[in-house]
Amino acid sequence: MPDNWELYYWGPNVVGRAEFIRLIFEELGMKYKEINKGVPAVFTSGQLEGYPTRAPPMIKNGEFQLSQMPVICMYLGKKYGLYPDNEADEYHAMQVMATISDYITEGRLCFHGVNWQASYFTQQEETKPYIKHFTTNRIPNFLNHFETALSRNDGGKGYLFGTKLTYVDLALLHILRATESQFPEEWNALGNIPLLKAFKVRISERPNLAAYFKSDRCSPFEGNSMM
Ligand SMILES: N[C@@H](CCC(=O)N[C@@H](CS)C(=O)NCC(=O)O)C(=O)O
Structure with a gap:
């Protein structure tokens, strides 16, 4: 029986954590x-x-359902071949995926520093220092780390692991797109992540992804949170 996937989220027009999963389906x-x-x-x-x-x-x-975005990405990656081909890379990929999850969680938290569940627009003033701290300290901290991780494979000119795309490359692409969209000034000022910037362009140009980004299935970032 062919696979018949459904993606449950707040809506097809909401980017958020669902986008990590959409990128996998779209690439495939x-x-x-x-x-x-x-x-x-x-x-x-x-x-x-x-x-x-x-x-x-x-x-x-069918009967099988699964949540937790990083786990979903690992599952789909493994099932459909977007997965590292040795054990060390397999676990390092999970490490990077967990760090990506930390990054978006911190990014979202800074926009909702007073009340995690309330809208950003109810806490705009109070969250300013949290957002400033995130852009000044945490974005460089995380992105420098991802730059180093990328540089360790083939000098950073290809993928995070081995010689083919994995689910974690797609996750990295999503957070780079989100960071550029939400924090364009800070993104442009970041001079020490040349490999990540080239990676973002290179992976975005893969034919299925490029077509997706141009399609009406792809929604713009909302501009009022990490993604
Ligand atoms: N760690 C979970 C977090 C899930 C999560 O925070 N989902 C958001 C939407 S992106 C939500 O609707 N949260 C409601 C809640 O946590 O009560 C994941 O990565 O999937």
Whole structure:
């Protein structure tokens, strides 16, 4: 039976954590159906059948459903060949994926420093120092680390691991696009991440991804949070 994936999120027009998963399906040229359950309460209340999911994104194929974005990416990467080919790279890829998850969590937190669940627009003034701290200290800290990780494979001219694209390259692409979009001044001022900047251009130009970015399936970043 062919795989028939559904992607559950806040909506097809919301970029967020679902985008990591969309990039995998798009790169693979796989069809997927977006299901908008509207509010996370649908997940926490246990209204969904099948294995419990606390918060979106979630993927579903037949009886099988899975949440936690980094785990979904690893699962799809392994299943469809976007995966490192040796054990050391396999676990280093998981390490980078976990660090990417830390980065977006910190990035989101700084826009919601007063109330994690309330809209940014209710805490715009109070969050200014948190955002400043993130852009001044944390963006360079994380991106310098990713620059170093990339440089360790083939001088940083190809992929993070080995000689082919993996799920973690796509995740790295997403956070670089998000960072440039949300913090253009800081992004442009970052002079010490040349490999990451070239990587972002190079991976974005892959035919399926380039077509996706031009399509109406790809929504713009909202501009009021990390992504
Ligand atoms: N660690 C989880 C975080 C999931 C998460 O925070 N989902 C957001 C949307 S991007 C949400 O709806 N959260 C509701 C909640 O946590 O109650 C992941 O990476 O998937």
